[in-house]
Every structure is written in structure tokens, then in C-alpha cells.
Amino acid sequence: MAKVYTLVNQKGGVGKTTSAINLGAYLGYFGQKVLIVDLDPQANATSSLGIDKSTVKNGTYEVVIGSVPIAPSILHNPRLKISILPASPALAGAEIELLDLPRREFRVREALEPILDRYNYILIDCPPSLSIITINGLIAALNGVLIPVQCEYLALEGIGQLTQTIKRVQASLYPELIVRGVLMTMYDGRTRLAADVVNEIKKYFPTQVFQTIVPRSIRLAEAPSYGLPIALYAPSSGAAKAYMDLTREILEQDGVH
Amino acid sequence: MAKVYTLVNQKGGVGKTTSAINLGAYLGYFGQKVLIVDLDPQANATSSLGIDKSTVKNGTYEVVIGSVPIAPSILHNPRLKISILPASPALAGAEIELLDLPRREFRVREALEPILDRYNYILIDCPPSLSIITINGLIAALNGVLIPVQCEYLALEGIGQLTQTIKRVQASLYPELIVRGVLMTMYDGRTRLAADVVNEIKKYFPTQVFQTIVPRSIRLAEAPSYGLPIALYAPSSGAAKAYMDLTREILEQDGVH
Numbered sequence: 215m216a217k218v219y220t221l222v223n224q225k226g227g228v229g230k231t232t233s234a235i236n237l238g239a240y241l242g243y244f245g246q247k248v249l250i251v252d253l254d255p256q257a258n259a260t261s262s263l264g265i266d267k268s269t270v271k272n273g274t275y276e277v278v279i280g281s282v283p284i285a286p287s288i289l290h291n292p293r294l295k296i297s298i299l300p301a302s303p304a305l306a307g308a309e310i311e312l313l314d315l316p317r318r319e320f321r322v323r324e325a326l327e328p329i330l331d332r333y334n335y336i337l338i339d340c341p342p343s344l345s346i347i348t349i350n351g352l353i354a355a356l357n358g359v360l361i362p363v364q365c366e367y368l369a370l371e372g373i374g375q376l377t378q379t380i381k382r383v384q385a386s387l388y389p390e391l392i393v394r395g396v397l398m399t400m401y402d403g404r405t406r407l408a409a410d411v412v413n414e415i416k417k418y419f420p421t422q423v424f425q426t427i428v429p430r431s432i433r434l435a436e437a438p439s440y441g442l443p444i445a446l447y448a449p450s451s452g453a454a455k456a457y458m459d460l461t462r463e464i465l466e467q468d469g470v471h
Numbered sequence: 472m473a474k475v476y477t478l479v480n481q482k483g484g485v486g487k488t489t490s491a492i493n494l495g496a497y498l499g500y501f502g503q504k505v506l507i508v509d510l511d512p513q514a515n516a517t518s519s520l521g522i523d524k525s526t527v528k529n530g531t532y533e534v535v536i537g538s539v540p541i542a543p544s545i546l547h548n549p550r551l552k553i554s555i556l557p558a559s560p561a562l563a564g565a566e567i568e569l570l571d572l573p574r575r576e577f578r579v580r581e582a583l584e585p586i587l588d589r590y591n592y593i594l595i596d597c598p599p600s601l602s603i604i605t606i607n608g609l610i611a612a613l614n615g616v617l618i619p620v621q622c623e624y625l626a627l628e629g630i631g632q633l634t635q636t637i638k639r640v641q642a643s644l645y646p647e648l649i650v651r652g653v654l655m656t657m658y659d660g661r662t663r664l665a666a667d668v669v670n671e672i673k674k675y676f677p678t679q680v681f682q683t684i685v686p687r688s689i690r691l692a693e694a695p696s697y698g699l700p701i702a703l704y705a706p707s708s709g710a711a712k713a714y715m716d717l718t719r720e721i722l723e724q725d726g727v728h
């Protein structure tokens with residue numbers, strides 16, 4: 215039975231997609247069967263794996279809204295040992311369409327059920343908003359949410375809203391929803407601000423901040439232009455080491471050896 | 472009569488808020504009367520000017536949805552010579568509420584009408600999405616949109632969707648909507664990727680990319696934690712010079728001396 219983690223933060227550009235791809239790739243590297251689900255209409259997770267989103271016929275939209283079967287819609291990348299349910303351009307229209315559908319908040323969770331036994335890990339990438347698409351991501355997070363937080367001041371501002379939304383979902387739709395972990399990203403040691411933000415976030419989430427902190431590294435911004443995770447693009451970089459450490463930390467906590 | 476520019480890009484973390492605040496501050500520095508309108512529920516523009524969003528009673532939500540008069544809701548910052556219509560926490564609920572209101576796409580535009588003659592420039596900051604709040608921002612952009620684009624690969628992916636949305640708004644709701652300019656941000660000279668992205672964007676917008684390119688600078692990430700624009704926080708930095716140059720470029724093109 216797969217562990218399902220959803221990457222969520224409505225603050226934009228904090229490393230949600232980058233963390234989904236690189237954590238996914240290292241989980242594959244450690245022998246886990248991994249599926250990435252791209253819930254973002256921008257389809258950044260899809261293109262980070264070298265897939266042209268305009269060529270995607272059946273993706274997240276078709277599966278979640280159009281009830282196309284999920285298994286044949288999943289693309290496999292043998293080199294990376296990870297699979298992806300890609301985002302097609304139609305996903306941009308899903309916000310409005312989801313509002314009128316039955317069980318509109320549970321569509322992603324229900325779409326994943328038939329394949330939970332085929333993977334060890336499923337990582338869901340969300341857009342930078344707290345809309346119905348992201349609510350679907352929260353309810354599908356069977357093992358909790360991973361919250362990437364950029365080590366910059368403006369990223370602090372949105373944490374309150376995010377935790378309020380999580381509490382609202384726990385109260386009304388999915389009581390077992392948990393925060394699985396908070397990942398500090400884009401840490402730049404040249405400024406005291408980064409350490410201040412880390413300390414602030416640790417006060418907010420005393421037990422959930424991962425020990426691993428991802429440094430700011432231009433290599434991470436270059437890798438998607440080659441359709442590669444950092445593990446293949448720059449395996450000896452500090453950023454690669456950080457995502458490998460994070461993966462080990464998660465596997466250890468999950469009791470996977 | 473104010474010139475109204477809206478900063479828009481659904482890709483997260485590309486410098487929309489940073490550009491609204493720092494362009495705004497330098498317009499004030501050059502003697503222009505400036506109003507910032509914070510349309511983002513994260514209220515980053517509000518907090519970048521040192522305002523605690525939880526203390527905001529009447530902000531964008533109350534004016535646009537609750538029909539509270541706009542003028543008394545505007546906060547003035549004498550030191551910066553700029554004013555702001557701040558975002559209050561209630562703005563997070565606006566997405567759903569706007570959908571049922573009459574003239575739901577024109578609420579921001581109509582809310583600004585009574586005060587257009589009090590300012591020289593009005594800059595509207597949007598959230599990272601193409602939702603009804605952002606559509607309001609597009610329709611209120613009397614003099615066009617400013618599109619900040621981060622000089623990184625993933626930021627390229629969303630441009631197609633953004634221009635499609637602009638075309639849809641032109642076709643159905645606001646034919647005179649234009650792209651006033653595209654601002655390249657977070658340029659990091661250490662990687663060839665940045666120059667590649669700039670060239671790619673210039674092919675997409677042959678006549679609209681501003682000459683000024685904003686470099687990646689940690690000073691810009693530090694400034695909001697002090698509630699200051701770069702003009703006051705680090706006036707001799709490369710980032711400050713870039714936003715000053717951008718402001719001059721815009722004033723010159725607008726025929727303001």
C-alpha cells in the first residue's frame with residue numbers, strides 16, 4: 215500500500231515541484247516504486263521530467279474530471295525508475311468544473327485508489343493556491359502533507375493561512391490529515407535572514423521540521439531545463455546531497471530499510 | 472488620471488510583489504503619487520510595507536466585495552510617499568464569494584474609479600493564479616499589465632497559459648487590455664540558463680521586454696523583513712539601481728518628465 219504525500223504551500227516559488235521531483239527521484243534510486251501526480255495546471259512537474267505538456271492526451275484532468283482510467287494514463291520513465299500522472303493543458307479549466315461535480319473534494323483521492331498497491335510512494339504536486347484543486351490534494355494525502363518553506367521573509371507570511379486551511383479540512387472533510395513534515399528550502403547562508411526564518415518556522419512546527427535543509431543552488435534551477443532530477447544532472451552538488459539526505463530521513467522515519 | 476498597471480503571472484515566486492513595491496517606491500521617489508493595491512490573500516505587498524495584515528479592518532476585500540468606500544480604507548506611508556489599499560485576511564474567501572456577485576469581473580475596476588484622479592500611478596499586485604481575483608486585476612489594468620518573469624526554466628512554461636488568458640479576456644470582457652511590458656527578474660549571470668530564458672522571452676514578446684533586467688540579489692529578499700523597499704534598505708545595491716532604471720524607463724515611455 216503506497217504512502218501518499220502531498221506537497222502544498224500557496225506561497226509561490228518555494229520549491230514544491232522541485233521537491234516532488236527530486237525526492238521522487240531519490241526514492242526511486244533507493245529502490246522504491248514512485249508515482250508523481252501533477253495537480254498544477256502549469257505542469258511544471260511534467261516538464262521537469264522532460265515531457266511536453268501539450269502532447270499529453272490523458273492526464274490528471276481526464277482522470278479526475280473525465281473519469282478516464284488512471285493506469286493507462288500514467289507515463290513511465292525507466293531511466294529514473296519513477297512514473298508520473300502528467301498534467302494536460304485542460305487542467306487549467308478544472309477549478310471551475312470541479313465546483314459542480316459530486317464529491318468534488320474527493321476526486322483525486324478516489325482516482326488514486328485503484329493503483330495504491332502498485333507503488334511504494336505517491337507524491338502529489340499542487341499549484342500555489344488554496345483552491346479546490348489543492349483541497350483535493352490535501353484530502354488525497356493519506357500519509358500527510360509535506361510543506362516546503364523557502365528561507366525568506368515573505369514565505370513566513372502565508373504559513374498561518376495554510377495551517378488554517380489544513381485545520382478547516384480536518385474539521386469538515388478529512389480528520390486524519392496530518393502535517394508529515396516541513397522542508398526548509400533555498401537556504402542561503404550568506405544572510406542571517408535564512409537562519410531567522412528557520413528558527414521562526416521551528417517555533418510554529420516544533421516537531422515537524424526535517425533536519426535536512428535544502429541550500430539555494432543554481433544547479434536545481436538548471437536541472438529541469440534538461441528534464442533531469444538533480445540526482446542525474448549534478449549528483450555531487452550540495453543540493454543533490456540534501457535531497458538524498460531528505461530521502462533517507464523520510465525512509466528511516468517511515469521504517470523502510 | 473492615474474495610469475493603472477497590474478502585475479500578473481500565475482507562476483509563483485517570480486517577483487510580482489517585489490516589483491510592485493520597488494517600482495512603486497521609486498515612482499514615489501520621482502515625485503509621482505502612487506497607490507499599491509494588494510489583491511493577493513497572502514498580503515505580501517501589505518507586509519512588505521511593514522503593515523501587519525491581521526490588523527487591517529477595511530482592505531481590498533471589504534472595498535471590492537463589501538462595498539465599503541475605498542478612500543478611507545487606503546493607508547498612507549509618508550516616508551515612502553506611497554499609499555496602499557491593503558489586503559485583509561478576509562480576502563482569502565473572496566474567490567468563492569466573487570463568483571456569485573453581479574459584474575464579478577469588474578469589481579476592482581469599478582472600486583478604483585472614484586480615486587483615479589488622486590494618483591499618478593496605481594500598481595495592482597495579484598496572487599499566483601488565473602482565478603477570478605486575477606481576472607479582476609486584468610480588467611482593472613487600464614494601461615496594461617506588467618509581467619515579471621523569473622530568469623529560470625520553469626518560469627517559461629507558464630507564459631503560454633498567461634497569454635491565452637489575456638487573449639480570452641480581450642475577446643470577451645476587455646478588448647483594450649494590453650501587455651505594457653515584460654520584466655526579467657532574478658537574473659543570475661553565473662548560469663547560461665538566465666541568458667537563454669531572456670532570449671526565449673524576447674522571441675515571445677519582441678517589442679515588450681523592458682531593457683532593464685533585475686539581477687538576483689539577496690538584498691531584495693531581506694528588505695521586506697524590515698518593511699522597506701530596496702530604495703531605503705540598500706539604495707546603492709545593484710537591485711536598487713535596476714528598479715530605479717526600470718522606473719526611469721517606464722516614466723520616459725509614459726512621457727512623464
Ligand SMILES: Nc1ncnc2c1ncn2[C@@H]1O[C@H](COP(=O)(O)OP(=O)(O)OP(=O)(O)O)[C@@H](O)[C@H]1O
Binds near residue numbers: 258483
Ligand atoms: N534550492 C533551490 N535553489 C535554487 N533554486 C531552486 C531551488 N529549489 C527550486 N529552485 C528553483 O526555483 C524556482 C521555484 O521552484 P519551484 O518551481 O519548484 O517552486 P514551486 O513552489 O513549485 O512554484 P509554484 O508555486 O509556481 O508551483 C524554480 O525555477 C526552481 O528551479
Ligand SMILES: Nc1ncnc2c1ncn2[C@@H]1O[C@H](COP(=O)(O)OP(=O)(O)OP(=O)(O)O)[C@@H](O)[C@H]1O
Binds near residue numbers: 487490511599689695
Ligand atoms: N531579484 C531578486 N533577487 C532575489 N530575491 C528576490 C528577487 N525578487 C524577489 N525576490 C525574493 O524572492 C521571493 C519571491 O518574490 P515575490 O514574493 O516578490 O514573488 P511573487 O511573484 O510576488 O510571489 P507569489 O507568486 O507568491 O505572489 C521573495 O522572497 C522575494 O523577497
Ligand SMILES: [Mg+2]
Binds near residue numbers: 230232258339340341
Ligand atoms: Mg510548482
Ligand SMILES: [Mg+2]
Binds near residue numbers: 488597
Ligand atoms: Mg506576490
